Structures are given as structure tokens and as C-alpha cells.
Amino acid sequence: MSGSVSLYIHIPFCKKKCGYCDFFSVECALNKIPDEYIRAVIFEAEFYAKKYGVDSWRTVYIGGGTPSLMTSSQILSLLKGISRTALFPAGCEITVEMNPDDVSPDLLFAAEDAGVNRLSVGIQTFDDEILKGLGRRCTKDINLAALNLIQKKWKRRFSADLIAGFPQESKKQLKQNISTLMSFCPDHISLYALSVEKKTPLGKEILSGRMPYDYGAADSCWICGRNFLEKNGYPQYEVSNFSKPEFESAHNKVYWRLENYVGVGAGASGAVYSCRNSSEEGVRWTNTADIGRYISFWNEVGVSNFFHCENLLKSARNTEILDLKTQEFEFLMMGLRLRAGINSSVYKKRFGGDLGIRLGDFDGGCFYRWEKKKLALRRTGDNLNPGINYALSSKGLLFLNSFLESLL
Template sequence: MNKKKIYKLPPISLYIHIPWCIKKCPYCDFHSYKKSKKIFEKKYIKNLFQDFKNDKKKISKRKILSVFIGGGTPSLLKLSSIKYFIKKIKKKIIKSKKTEITIEINPDTINSNQLIKYYNFGINRTSIGVQTLNNNLLKKIERTHNKKKTIKLIKSTNKIKNRNLNIDIIYGLPEQSIQDSLNDLKIIINFKPEHISWYLLDIEPNTPFYTKNIKLPSLKKTRKMQKLGKELLIKSGYQQYEISSFARKKKYRCIHNLNYWNFGDYIGIGCGAHGKITKKNKDIVRTIKTKQDSQYIKKKYIQKKYIVSKKDIPFEFFLNKFRLLKPILHQDFENTTNIKKRKIKKKISIAEKHGFLQTKKKSWIITKHGKKKLNSLLSIFLK
């Protein structure tokens, strides 16, 4: 008698959102707002753990793969709050010392000693939002830090044992030249961070830059930036494993982001945080948390909760998977989505006719043309 195949739930991570910033960046569409004189720091942190406790009931005994503290600007929190926060996370939430714990840092909100203490508290991965080291361009994108302070902060990480440092850099900034973009990379590469995220500036609707119709470098120029930047990173010993992600070694790849891109599950706690939890009955539940901190600290955590429609699952799967630079196994699609590949055969055929995909015996491979036309490729799975 054949044994019934047991459905294996995907890995699950934890995302923690800290919504406050020194100043809202004009290109940012993440949920955040300028820090006022009074923020509910202690109450907010206490509510984060209650929020997690409520969500934990939905995941039973599943182990947390990674923790990511993002924002907003988490490094705005007091050092004592971070210490308390991490101690409680390690005691109540994660069981393994090897669990990746990342915190995002704005160079203007933290000094060298504070950053070193983050590692002492148990954070084992830091991500500094440098964006650019050109002071003129920093002013154009209305960032509050400068080149000198940023370099001093990065240099201080050399003292950290078992450092795991990511640097975020953006190219395609207003009035940025190709040489400007490469200069940023060259300077950062000299510090040998374990990971570099090399992003193209994407202006989203509902941001001040979108409203102002800011003039950006041409598509031809940004493609040249991307090509030359990628060549420089690879020549300097970095391995590209995702559209915008480069790691010096495989062990420095971001576990948390890889879980997103592999269509894993994640609990999202904090104002405006999104979550995705797969239930034992194979339903995928999406959650969006309350956006206002004044409501959140009153224990009004959930803004929206819904089950993802079966017809939307392939799009959500490929939206993440196409970012990774490797073949997508047919078996992986079926195991992760609980949908047979024959159900998307017509859409795959359309993608092949446009030259976006190639179908192999056991996998789909995105072509060079498909990578350039990623939005067009994804739109096929939306129809």
C-alpha cells in the first residue's frame, strides 16, 4: 500500500519592523515616518513580543530560520532597548546560536562603539544603508549622513570578530554619472565587506520623487552601470547569487532574503509589517499589520488578513524565484505551491514564445532577454 506523501511546510523567518526615521527619504515607499519628539519605544517593543506571541500560535513548533530587524531605522532605538530586545529574542524566539540576526543601520544614527556593541548583544549580521559616498548625490537624495562619517563607521567594523557586514549601494541616482556609480563600488570594495547589495534606484508611485518627476539617468546609462558594476564586483572576488546581491563567500549570502526569494514563510511583526504563513491544509495566509504606532501600542495589531487565491500563487512564487540566478526546478514549484506544473503550462508557453524562458527536462531557466524584461515576464503570470 502506498504511503500518503506528507506535505512539508516551507522554512519560516521573522521580520521585525521599526517604523521611525530621522527623515523620510523621498524615494522610499517602505512604511516609515519621521521620528517625532515623542516615540513609544518601550511600549512598542513590549507590543512587538505580544504581536509575535499571537502569530506564533499559527506556526506551532516550527523553528525560526532567521531574524531581520528593518525599517524605518532600527538603529534609532536606544542601545538599552536593542540590548533588551535581542536578549528577549534569543531567550524566547530562537534556539540556535547560528541563527542569522540582521539589523539595518543608518550611518547617521550610530557610532562605532554602538555598532560593536550590537555584535556583543548577539546580532551577527549588520546592514549599513550607505546608498552613495558622493556628498553631492547624498544631498540630492536627501540623506542625512556624509562620506566621512560613513567611512569611519565602516572602518570600525574591522575590530569585530566574525564580522558579517552588508553594504547597500544604489546606482541610477539623479544626475549620477557612470563613473560616479563605479567610484562608490571601488571605495566600498576596498573595505572588503562580506556582502554588497547593488541596487538600481526604482521610483515608486506615492513617493515625493515620483510626484516631482525627478530626472534619472537613461536606461542605456543604467544598464552600462549595472554591467560594469557587476564586472567589477566579480573581478574583486564577489559571487552574484541574486539580481542585486553579491557575497564574498557562499556562507555570507543573506539567509533571510534567500528565504523570501525561495518563497519561504515569514512572520511580520511591527507597524505595517507583512507576513506569509503556510497552514497545514496548504492555504497561504497573508497578514498586514496596523500602520500607526499609536494604534499598535493599543494591541490593535492586524490591519488585514487574507488567504492567497490559488490563481495568484504562481505569480507570487515567480516574483521571488526569478530574482535568483539559477534554474527553477519543476519539483520545487510543485512542492512549494502545491500546484501541478501542468496548471501553468499555457503561461509558460507564452513566456517561451517571447524568449523569456527555456523549459528543460526538470527545470525552467530564465534567459538573458527574460532578465532584461523581468516585469513583462512576470505580467504573464498575473493574467
């Protein structure tokens, strides 16, 4: 891996954990992020830039947790520090997630001054009863105030998240939520189906039977939301993502196309993939979730100019070797999430072989049968990637897991 690579930065701190959230995060003392953590993240990015010969960061995504808990000076220090490890090329998409409760004129100005050109705002819903039940520190009024401020003060791109399928949520409520959000003209909207996770407070309530939950109604609600978005100028380009033309998330496409990316921060993951012509196997790493250990490790090796860092990495991260067979299946699993699908020429360059045969594009094969049922489709490639694009239809994406099972 060398040249231009995407970078994910994990800020795992929150004021309070939401009842549905299964992402790694911790509540931070006095709602303050330690400056030592910011320095550690910069040192880690510097290490990987040197290790892999990164000369520029193709995209940067600052996620969490709650990155908007950073102070204005921390946002500036973080991105200035990262820019010293490798360049931000022209057109580099730099995204930071924000909680509506944190949005302020000062924070927006600091983000713009630091080079952020895309916000991702976690709205989730405008329903006060649902927000309260989830333990969100936002209300409908706070969500609206944040969006009003962004509309007035922020002249760059912004995306917002909604979740469909909350207990007792109706299709009418969801459509009203979407309409309210669209009135602020976001470039991009993520509509996620509620994930019932057994370790979360909400998941425990549902799975124990203490909270009634209709999975079928929740799925139907999400489908209603998807159709409503598409009818109102936000075509679906990935399972949970919708955007106006030319405003798709460049960073997230790196994941869905199974391309190399560096992940820094406590609990963050990164991956370097190989190909059929490479002598090296792929590797995926996940950093320690012990924030104290993470901070001390990277600040110590950073100050020592990474002396013996390679030998010490085992104490700061876990690694997984990815053989070509594993990478090939993950390439299919991620790529088929995209409405554009997977290109046969790209597949052949990376893995060899015929993508059509692999997917069952022959009489009696899986893709062939799905295409007959209008669950799958093919398109001619373009000048950059000639060949055939194999994809699932809008309806077919609802059964993505079933299609993938047929490929195992």
C-alpha cells in the first residue's frame, strides 16, 4: 500500500451512551477529551503513513463516539497534526460526526477553519418520546435548532442520520421525520434500520419480551422510508444510504469497495488488502479499547520516533490475517451492498476468474434465477471499468444475506 489512502479517526468519548448503540465508546470525565488522546492519534497516523508510504490522505472520516465533544482548538490541532503526516489533496473529503446538542457557531467555524468540508449529524428521530426512551441527550427542538444553525452558518456539505423501526413508530411518523429533515436540504441522508443488539439496554428490553416489538412492521417501516426518499430526490446508492446526485460518501465507498484504509484511535480498525499478484497476505487490525493503554503506548513510541514500534504493536492492537479467499468473499459481501454493484473487470484484476460464473450467471445459477425474478440486474461498465456490473435490484437488496449464503 502506498500513495493516497483513506483515514478513519475514532473519537470514542460520549457524554452518555445511547440505549440502542453498540459501537465502542466510553463516557468521558467532565465531558472533556484528553489532549493526550489527540496527540496519540496523530502519532499513530504518522506511524502508518511512514510504514505504508502514504503521501496523501484520500479521505478522512472522524467518527465516534462523539467527535463533536472536541474543543475548537482540539479539532484544529487534530487536523493540523494529521496534515503533517501526509497531505490533504485537493478535493479530499473530510467528514466529522456531530451530535445536534453540540452544534454551535464556534464549533462550525472551528471545523471549517480546520478544513472539514462535510458534517454528519446524528438526528435519528424528531419524536421526543422516542428520543427520551433511547436516552438521547437531544430533543426535537435541539435537533431543529442544530439543523437551523447548520443551514445558516455552514456552506459546505452535510449529511444526517435517521433510524427507522423504533418500537411503536408508524410509517406516518417516519415519513414526517424524513420530510422535516429534507426541509433543511442535506446533501446526503443515511436511513438505518434499527439494529436490536443483545448487549444494549434497548436490545435487552426487546429480547426479554418486556418491550413489545414487531420485526415485520419495523422492516415495512424502513421500506416505506426508502421509497419516500427515492421519490423525493434522494436515490438509494447503498443499502442504508441516499444522496442527491454527486454527493455520495467518498469515504464509505472505500469500505464497500474493500479498498485499503488506515484506522487510528482506541478501538479503531484498519485494513490492508492484497491481490492475486501480491506476495503478501492482507491484514486487518483492531486497536485496543483500553484508552489509557492506547494513549500511553502511542505517546511513548511517538516521542521515541517509533523506535522498536513494530515489535511492540501486539500490546496495542490485535491483527487478523486475510487470505485471498476471505478477501474475495468480503469483496462480494460489501460490493453487493451498492446499487452500482460489482464490476467484472475490477474483480478479475483483484482475484482472477470470471465474476459472472462466481455469481451464478448461467442457466440455473443463482444470479440467473434472481435476474429472472427482477431481484438482480446487470449493466454495461464504463470507460474506466469496462466489462459488466453485476448488482441486486432495489427489491433484491432486501434479501442480500440470502444471496450471499448461496455464494458460500
